[in-house]
Amino acid sequence: MTLTITREDTRLRVTADAVEIATYVFGADAPAFEGPKPYLHPIRALDGGLLTGFRPWDHRWHKGLQFTWTHVSGENFWGGPTYVDGEGYVARDNVGRMRHDGFTAMHTAGDEVSFREDLTWITQAGREWITERRTHRFGSVDRERGLWVLDFETTLHNVSGGTLELGSPTTQGRPNAGYTGFFLRMPRAWTGGTVTSPVTSDPDELMGAEAPWVAFSGQHDDVDGGGTVLCYAGRSSAPPPVKWFVRTEPFPVLSPSPSFDEHIAFAPDTEITLAHRYVFGDRMWDQDEARAIATELAP
Numbered sequence: 001m002t003l004t005i006t007r008e009d010t011r012l013r014v015t016a017d018a019v020e021i022a023t024y025v026f027g028a029d030a031p032a033f034e035g036p037k038p039y040l041h042p043i044r045a046l047d048g049g050l051l052t053g054f055r056p057w058d059h060r061w062h063k064g065l066q067f068t069w070t071h072v073s074g075e076n077f078w079g080g081p082t083y084v085d086g087e088g089y090v091a092r093d094n095v096g097r098m099r100h101d102g103f104t105a106m107h108t109a110g111d112e113v114s115f116r117e118d119l120t121w122i123t124q125a126g127r128e129w130i131t132e133r134r135t136h137r138f139g140s141v142d143r144e145r146g147l148w149v150l151d152f153e154t155t156l157h158n159v160s161g162g163t164l165e166l167g168s169p170t171t172q173g174r175p176n177a178g179y180t181g182f183f184l185r186m187p188r189a190w191t192g193g194t195v196t197s198p199v200t201s202d203p204d205e206l207m208g209a210e211a212p213w214v215a216f217s218g219q220h221d222d223v224d225g226g227g228t229v230l231c232y233a234g235r236s237s238a239p240p241p242v243k244w245f246v247r248t249e250p251f252p253v254l255s256p257s258p259s260f261d262e263h264i265a266f267a268p269d270t271e272i273t274l275a276h277r278y279v280f281g282d283r284m285w286d287q288d289e290a291r292a293i294a295t296e297l298a299p
Helices: 287-296
Strands: 003-007 011-016 019-025 039-043 065-068 082-084 088-090 097-107 113-122 128-142 147-158 164-167 181-185 194-196 213-219 226-232 243-247 253-257 264-266 271-281
Touching: 003 097, 003 113, 003 128, 019 128, 181 271, 194 287, 213 243, 213 253, 213 287, 226 253, 226 287, 271 287
Parallel strands: none
Antiparallel strands: 003 011, 011 019, 019 039, 039 065, 065 181, 082 088, 097 113, 113 128, 128 147, 147 271, 164 264, 181 253, 194 213, 213 226, 226 271, 243 253
8 A cells, every 4th residue: 555645834644545544733833822733633544534633622732643741840841731739730821832843854655654853842931942853654554454553753852951850740749640742632432432451451550550552442423433543652761661641531542651750850962762653443453453463563
């Protein structure tokens, strides 16, 4: 199956034959309070089934699949209010943004397509704190089994001139709220979906746990059937282990968090590298199938 990338003014469209499987929006098209940043939405299975949610009423800053950080030395590159211990979520003038600086490489056709991008993380006060080079690769399309693979890798470079504290609401005092890093918001129809992992299929037990992968399945609105998203914990060059933030209720989200409950001390002029793999399926996998595919396609 041939993959192609089509570039427009503020987005890239990735197509597998006649199906647009992913759109990458790199233009800053969001209100400042939502933390403007690039994101992937919509992401679709090979049958066209929608696998991502966009700007839901409960969290307007949730936009498909996006990479960001909740707590960066008091700055918020996530969007929305900031968690303050003893006060809860508070709206502050600390929501930063990510500037798309340009694509440095792009492979636009074949059985695998990819692009590499440079970005800069800028505080609300206008200070450049982090530069980033990220790569997206789309491939391993299997029409017979109805799946395709996204590989994501990024390197962050601290250009702030000081040590940055990277964390999450949990590192700031809120239990089981360690969301940060690569974060997926799924369609509201997937609320109450099922999860599978090598350690447990109970989403409450998965919260804050370590596991090499998690698969999340849900049913679609509008069209018959459902789909599955499989995510690997991947790797982080920072000391804390990657732990899972996963919820099926009250809304469906999935994130391999690199600083779930431990801060990262990001020294000046040093780098942190992260890598994750996602597999997108066009039907709901049972536990045995999820385990088999996860073993087969492990990076």
